[in-house]
Amino acid sequence: MEAIGNTIKNLRKEKGLSQAELASQLGMSRSTISSIENNTIAEIGIRKVEAILNLLGHTLAAVPMRRRPTLDDLKVSNLHDQ
Numbered sequence: 001m002e003a004i005g006n007t008i009k010n011l012r013k014e015k016g017l018s019q020a021e022l023a024s025q026l027g028m029s030r031s032t033i034s035s036i037e038n039n040t041i042a043e044i045g046i047r048k049v050e051a052i053l054n055l056l057g058h059t060l061a062a063v064p065m066r067r068r069p070t071l072d073d074l075k076v077s078n079l080h081d082q
Contacts, residue, residue, distance in 0.1 A: 002039045004049060009037040011056040026051055 012022050012033075019033040026033075028048070035041035036052070050060045069077075 005037045005039045008052055015056055
């Protein structure tokens with residue numbers, strides 16, 4: 001969850017918005033935005049995250065997690081020869 005808070009903070013700053021301005025546009029409190037950005041909020045709904053990202057011109061997406069390579073993957077890539 002920390003990554004999403006950092007992402008929101010960076011996007012907000014890129015748009016030149018203060019936490020209060022962003023919160024006002026979303027109908028949220030400034031303290032909620034601050035808690036999200038600083039990863040101190042106990043729970044955050046997916047709809048809030050989506051609303052924030054949409055306002056900042058981004059979208060929420062699910063992507064596959066990277067998996068660690070297996071021994072067979074490493075053998076095929078010949079990492080030991082590099």
